[in-house]
Amino acid sequence: MKKSMWMLTVIALVAIIAAGCGGGNTGSSGNSASPAGSTNSGTGSTSGTKQNITLTYLASQGWIKDAEMQLAKKFEAETGIRIDYQIVPSDQYFNVLKTKLNAGEATDLFGGQSGKSEISLNYNVEKNAVDLSAEEWVKREDPLSIEQLTLNGKVYAQTIWDTGSSFVIAYNKKIFEEHGLSIPKTYEEFKALSQKLLDAGITPLYEPIADGWHHVLWFAEPGPRYDEVTPGLYDDLNANKKKFVDDPTMKLALDQLKEMYDLGFMGDNAFSDTGADSAVKMASGKYAMTLAAQSIVNDIEKADPNVKADQFGYFVIPLADNQIYYINPGGPSKFIYSGSKHIDEAKQYLAYLAQPENLQYMLDNDPTISNLNFPGLKDKYNEEQKKLMATYTKKGTDIQDYVNYVNPQWMDMGKDLVAMMGNAMTSEDVLKSIDKRRADMANVAKDPAWAK
Structure with a gap:
């Protein structure tokens, strides 16, 4: 086994042990950033009352960008709700997630790829995730992205991703x-x-x-x-x-x-x-x-x-x-664990991230993306990207x-x-x-x- 792969395996094992010790809703340590922002799950508006709650969030390496972590700190300052990110190496992530879901010990929020077969088979969202269909941001997210998160008429996650800039x-x-x-x-x-x-x-x-x-x-x-x-x-x-x-x-x-x-x-x-x-x-x-x-x-x-x-x-x-x-209309997505004790607070966080000004903040402050899958944002396509899209007019x-x-x-x-x-x-x-x-x-x- 190559040395780099051996190191990833060791890191993954450490992450599994740490996550297992922390439990689903206790705020165990990991790659953490303070979230903030007491928002109404339906509108994303801030409420005046601060809380003292930690939401745990399991995600694969590379899915949580610095801009989101900065918004999480602002969210915490406004609401008192802290986000504890638990990051697992990408080659081990899905095994870790499946283990926690099968044991009924998932974090308050967990990341996963969108796609109908993915959300039904790998995550069993009808059992393990919260129905988010009534959330205000669902109406604004790209319908193609929402389709990848929908099972039997219910929406189970939020995708905030640069779905138009393909590899x-x-x-x-x-x-x-x-x-x-x-x-x-x-x-x-x-x-x-x-x-x-x-x-x-x-x-x-x-x-x-x-x-x-x-x-x-x-x-x-x-x-x-x-x-x-x-x-x-x-x-x-x-x-x-x-x-x-x-x-x-x-x-x-x-x-x-x-x-x-x-x-x-x-x-x-x-x-x-x-x-x-x-x-x-x-x-x-x-x-x-x-x-x-x-x-x-x-x-x-x-x-x-x-x-x-x-x-x-x-x-x-x-x-x-x-x-x-x-x-690729899908991408890494945020699910709320159905067994979480803080479902309302997790909804607040998703609503906060989906506010237009916060979406634009992520777009402006994340050098890895050129646009996001919500309307009304100012994109950052460079000249070569514009040339790329003009050259390949047929899309699929x-x-x-x-x-x-x-x-x-x-x-x-x-x-x-x-x-x-x-x-x-x-x-x-x-x-x-x-x-x-x-x-x-x-x-x-x-x-x-x-x-x-």
């Missing part, structure tokens, strides 16, 4: 110009330019496989391309009329991903590389591209002020010759947010892809494995499409 390939324009390269429109063009970079001593891609989840994006995000090549594929998958292993375009994309790894386009240390190092690695000039959130350009400039954000451009993942801009929803029983198996898919890259599985094996897990989840959910 794309950020590339160093200076390196491309120096080597006479242009944005690829096909996989073969992408392969040719990557080989040219490698021959010139530049690693084409920085890919943080060690995080366990990131490399799955290469397969899942171009989902609209699979549906384009085989019209109706998404709907047929949801109706159990087709399987992943039946689709030649999915297999092609996986074979191309494997070829990229085998040719050395991801460098020698991809299995141990982490997302936390992406900006520094890209700022070094030793890598030409990385698949990342579009805000990475700001992190790169921060890592090295001599490397400016406008030195980078964007293009979509070209596997299977994809030229569709894939959209990525596979994990449309096709059932995909998002809940994300980390397992990551393990399968690692096995494929290491020659322990074939692309066909990976697709069969995805199908098997989908069938298992569908049977647990008593999905009528699988009851044949």
Whole structure:
């Protein structure tokens, strides 16, 4: 086991022990920030009476940004309600969350990915989460995001996320110009330019496989391309009329991903590389591209002020010759645990975060986002992002947010892809494995499409 992975495992175990000792509502220590803001759950308006309450909040690493923590401090100053954030490494988070939910010891608030199959199977929200349908902010949140949080007509979480700025390939324009390269429109063009970079001593891609989840994006995000090549594929998958292993375009994309790894386009240390190092690695000039959130350009400039954000451009993942801009209307979301003793206070906090001025504060003070999924906000799209959206006029929803029983198996898919890259599985094996897990989840959910 790589040293970095070993360290993450140790950190996760410590987090599990600390969270277990703290219980669901006692405010045990973790990454904490003082929240504030006694708000009315329906309107988000502040009340005049301060309370002395701590809300515990379990979340995955990277989901709670500094801007939210600052709002939490303001919320605490106004209301006396403190938020105790308990942060768990991303590769261990869902196991920790499931353990706590199954034991009936979840925190007052817990984070989770949105998506119908995710919220029903992984979190069993009808049992474990509070119905938030009547909250005022539900009417303002992007309907596509709300749809991903709705089960049997009830809304169970709040998503405040940059759902429009998809993960794309950020590339160093200076390196491309120096080597006479242009944005690829096909996989073969992408392969040719990557080989040219490698021959010139530049690693084409920085890919943080060690995080366990990131490399799955290469397969899942171009989902609209699979549906384009085989019209109706998404709907047929949801109706159990087709399987992943039946689709030649999915297999092609996986074979191309494997070829990229085998040719050395991801460098020698991809299995141990982490997302936390992406900006520094890209700022070094030793890598030409990385698949990342579009805000990475700001992190790169921060890592090295001599490397400016406008030195980078964007293009979509070209596997299977994809030229569709894939959209992810979901994202990390906030659920209130049904067993919490402080449900009203947790609703106050969600209402506070969703106030327009606080949403704009998060947008203005979070360099990792360009917009949020609520109306009336002033976005921060840079010129290259505007060019990206103008270039790829055809848009579609990525596979994990449309096709059932995909998002809940994300980390397992990551393990399968690692096995494929290491020659322990074939692309066909990976697709069969995805199908098997989908069938298992569908049977647990008593999905009528699988009851044949």
